[in-house]
Amino acid sequence: MHELSLAENILQLIEDAAQQQHFTQVEAVWLEIGQLACVEHESLRFFFNSVKKDTIAQEAKLEIITITGQGICDRCHQTIAVNSYDMACPRCGGYAVTITQGEEMRMNALEVK
Amino acid sequence: MCTTCGCGLSQIRINNKPMRIQRQSHQSLTYRPLRPSPAQNHEPIKDPASNPLKAKNPGRRDHQTSETRMIKIERDILAENNRYATQNRHYFSAHRIFALNLLSSPGSGKTTLLVQTIQMLRNLYPIAVIEGDQQTDHDATRIRATGAPAVQINTGKGCHLxxxxxxxxxxxxxxxxxxxxxxxxxxxxxCPASFDLGEAHKVIILSVTEGEDKPLKYPDMFQAADLLLLNKCDLLPHLTFDTGLAIEYAHRINPSLPVIQISATHGSGMTAWLEWIEACRRATAGALRQ
Structure with a gap:
């Protein structure tokens, strides 16, 4: 639901980069979004398409790379795949897991002209 | 414009005055809450082989043409929000202000809880309140009636502070x-789960008139919280709400989450809540001294 704010923030990062790097058009925006980050990809695309109109990013495509969730079980200390916060450790059944990966919301790179 | 929650291109108001927007580079965008960040050193990528994306996604950059170039950014999408949050946190520590971010669904009794809390705390510490709502200053008015200073932020159609x-x-x-x-x-x-405001702790309020499976339905918020207040417990005799199950679900998401059962209107559990505030306030102040 807050994807509009995220889309606005993405556009802001692009405009900051445009001032530094002197480009006039963005062809593609590369994002890394963790599986556990509170982001609906389709919603983000929808809002990005709305906010990019009449900006240097109006032609830009969003390329979203999903980072899978990963954590270490606090009880058995095994590294496990985590696809949701309510997941129990598949080895020992413990719910206490320290997340090590999958909460990212990053802009990696831009393809520009 | 949002079909799900109504987030939209709207104007934010603080105490009913429009929030000043720092930069509006495009007239079509009227909702620009963030100002440009300080200069960043963006490295141009000259050699495609050094592009991390190339290694991660071989073949996915087929549409890159000779006219285009790749620029490495490597920034958190919420970098600007986080910069403000850090600035707020510095302000709080410089003035030894202990800030709590109260989160819940509408109607959980947050404002009633705040009014009661202020009345019990105001002889111990100075209190201040920032109220966030889409519309109206009803909540700030209720707070000001206690004598505590309150600022109302109206987010317009925005769904979070x-x-x-x-x-x-x-x-x-x-x-x-x-x-x-x-x-x-x-x-x-x-939505508020993702936005750091610079607070010391996030406190989530769940009322027993809601479903006990809310922690499973909205895990991000329970994951982010440092305390769960289970409110309206005076109504439990009239409800089928399973307190044990609600706490079990909350602990599936966040096993170390402390839970305090309260009734803001009847006063039960309020002492434990005030003790939690005092303990965390001391811990935050102690951490600063070190």
């Missing part, structure tokens, strides 16, 4: 040193 809004609200308030600052977020169990 962000750190820049708090920054602007702080510029319009005089908060005494050593205050406890309560930030009552927009009633919403999804």
């Amino acid at each position: 962000d750190a820049a809004m708090i920054d602007r609200a702080l510029q319009q308030m005089h908060i005494e040193n050593n205050s406890v600052l309560f930030i009552e977020n927009v009633g919403n169990l999804v």
